[in-house]
């Protein structure tokens with residue numbers, strides 16, 4: 103029964119729906135078939151050969167003999183490999199088989215296979231199957247599909263199964279698994295093919311040579327083979343160990359078990375898609391793995407840490423970690439190891455960013471946090487016009503800066519200044535030869551260092567005023583350095599040449615030593631001799647400035663929204679917050695909405711240095727503006743924005759940012775700081791609130807005060823601000839018994855004064871910065887541990903020594919200087935070297951105890967727990983005197 107196949111099954115296997123065609127074909131070769139006929143293997147084979155290959159049986163359908171020989175191949179086709187899967191739709195292939203007539207649908211769905219293959223020996227299109235037996239003419243059917251598979255020519259087979267298998271000859275089935283075996287068995291059963299072990303054995307040797315003729319398939323072909331392999335036609339199963347050509351190595355997951363017939367086409371399509379997506383599937387297993395690896399590496403690279411990052415000037419810890427694709431914990435840990443205890447929300451300053459980047463081997467670009475970066479970019483496209491030079495006057499205190507400026511603008515300023523020194527940045531414009539020059543009067547006092555730095559940044563030219571009678575002084579050096587660092591042009595004004603002792607050559611020589619050579623000495627710097635008192639040389643100086651400006655080709659955009667720098671900010675009675683600004687680009691007009699850090703508003707009024715009202719301000723021009731919500735920070739950027747709402751929102755944004763930053767800073771503690779504070783339990787500081795009339799003064803004083811801090815004592819600024827002392831300021835310090843309120847150029851009002859008394863808060867006000875700093879120095883000095891000084895009181899020379907058992911060594915001495923006292927500390931000096939410092943425990947005059955022995959008298963001295971005293975040694979007695987420290 104297993105030998106017979108019903109005609110219906112046979113028809114189906116051929117991929118035909120109707121048995122009629124088969125019956126007709128049978129007739130043509132002399133077979134009388136009916137729809138319910140059963141075919142023996144031989145008949146089936148003959149019929150198959152006729153239908154598929156158009157090979158007519160020579161005689162009658164072959165009998166057993168032939169079948170035997172044909173079975174041979176069959177046998178070897180073993181089931182093994184098999185699990186041949188899906189039916190091959192496009193039977194196409196074959197050169198050797200009549201593709202057209204092949205079923206497109208899988209015939210058998212029982213086995214789930216994973217075979218495949220074709221390999222090196224497999225020929226995609228074996229044109230001429232050499233069938234030892236069968237002479238049949240193979241008609242290579244024009245196959246639309248490039249099916250590669252087949253290779254070996256069909257061999258005459260005894261059974262239908264074997265006959266069918268010829269279609270796939272050349273296929274190399276690889277990987278034989280138990281499952282495959284089982285699948286094959288099922289397939290065989292389904293086909294009812296006859297396949298005996300004997301046959302298999304017989305076939306083996308025969309196939310060997312055939313395989314050799316197989317050609318190597320192209321990758322394209324392989325793809326088709328894949329489809330073929332999916333064919334469920336168990337007849338495609340073919341095995342020949344010598345045909346070992348394995349191209350595909352499917353993962354079992356790729357093949358679905360017994361997919362429903364209807365879904366086959368779709369499944370095949372999906373498969374093709376999969377192949378497209380994963381090209382490695384069309385390659386051999388080994389290559390696949392290597393490709394896989396490559397892909398993996400790529401992924402890794404993508405996930406890896408960014409080697410070049412760009413962060414804003416102040417970035418939070420977690421933001422840094424994100425932008426560098428680093429683990430947050432690693433970043434925090436690294437910061438901790440660097441001595442910085444931070445939370446993820448803390449801000450990192452520039453240094454920390456750079457150090458971190460170095461730690462992680464990153465290249466970092468730090469971007470400015472300026473709110474107005476976009477505007478700056480806009481400015482690049484503007485039409486530029488000539489602008490006046492901005493000049494800063496710098497120099498040592500009292501060398502005549504204010505006098506010079508005063509002379510230049512014919513207006514006296516110095517006289518009205520408290521303490522006789524300039525305390526704020528002032529900005530003025532002067533005209534010379536129909537050209538304008540903007541001057542920023544930067545104070546020379548050390549306390550205004552910061553303001554000076556700011557001044558240097560907005561200026562084009564720095565006039566370094568050096569009094570010719572005094573020469574180069576510390577602040578001169580500092581000013582020269584600052585100007586050079588700021589990259590501004592330097593002109594030296596040798597002032598006070600009207601004075602008898604003025605020595606310009608000495609001055610030039612001193613400057614030359616610092617690397618600033620006068621032009622007439624072969625250098626590159628202009629040295630102009632002037633007298634701010636007589637006005638001598640002032641014109642030359644101004645002309646030099648203008649020439650220099652021309653060389654520098656100073657230009658700026660006039661159109662568009664203005665951008666300025668705040669030089670100074672203060673609160674003025676009746677005017678509110680005012681700011682001295684200098685325009686850097688564009689135009690600022692009355693009514694413009696502006697924002698400067700946390701201050702915003704509409705420009706209400708603008709007035710020049712003469713107090714004259716002006717309506718618009720162009721590059722390099724200076725003015726005092728009103729209309730701001732609060733006093734802007736000196737040095738901050740002031741920008742014209744669309745409208746007041748925008749200004750407000752930008753200011754609020756900045757305020758939030760600053761608040762968060764301040765909070766963040768408060769959580770930052772340097773470990774070393776912490777440990778030193780812990781170790782030094784005597785750490786003291788003076789809590790205070792500082793109020794000043796202007797932002798510039800406030801900052802200068804703050805800076806100076808903080809500069810007084812040392813390891814032992816310092817100031818703790820609880821609050822600082824511009825404007826009058828308020829009750830709020832008092833409440834800040836009320837809980838601290840040592841706290842102070844310092845006011846500079848302001849006076850407490852009646853209410854505040856009485857409230858201060860009530861709260862026992864001390865308010866100290868000053869109008870000269872020296873006085874304030876001196877007081878603070880004294881105060882801080884008082885808090886520091888006293889200095890211990892040693893005062894020598896006398897000397898005694900050892901003339902003889904006496905060793906008294908159980909007592910010690912007594913030195914017989916002569917007092918050669920001052921007085922020696924009992925209990926006093928002495929240094930024991932031998933050959934000029936102090937060999938011991940101790941205390942005198944016994945002082946005798948002869949046999950009597952003495953409290954002191956004066957010069958010229960002999961005495962006996964015994965030291966406390968020290969007996970190595972020798973003749974010739976000298977005792978030097980001294981007192982320890984504690985003195986308060988002065989800062």
Ligand SMILES: Nc1nc2c(ncn2[C@@H]2O[C@H](COP(=O)(O)OP(=O)(O)OP(=O)(O)O)[C@@H](O)[C@H]2O)c(=O)[nH]1
Nearest residue numbers: 499500501502503504505523524546598633634635
């Ligand atoms: N003889 C003479 N005296 C001058 C000259 N220039 C300034 N002085 C005097 O030097 C002193 C200091 O002058 P200021 O203009 O206040 O000096 P400054 O550098 O502005 O000083 P600070 O504002 O304290 O930094 C004043 O008494 C001036 O009168 C000058 O050219 N000749």
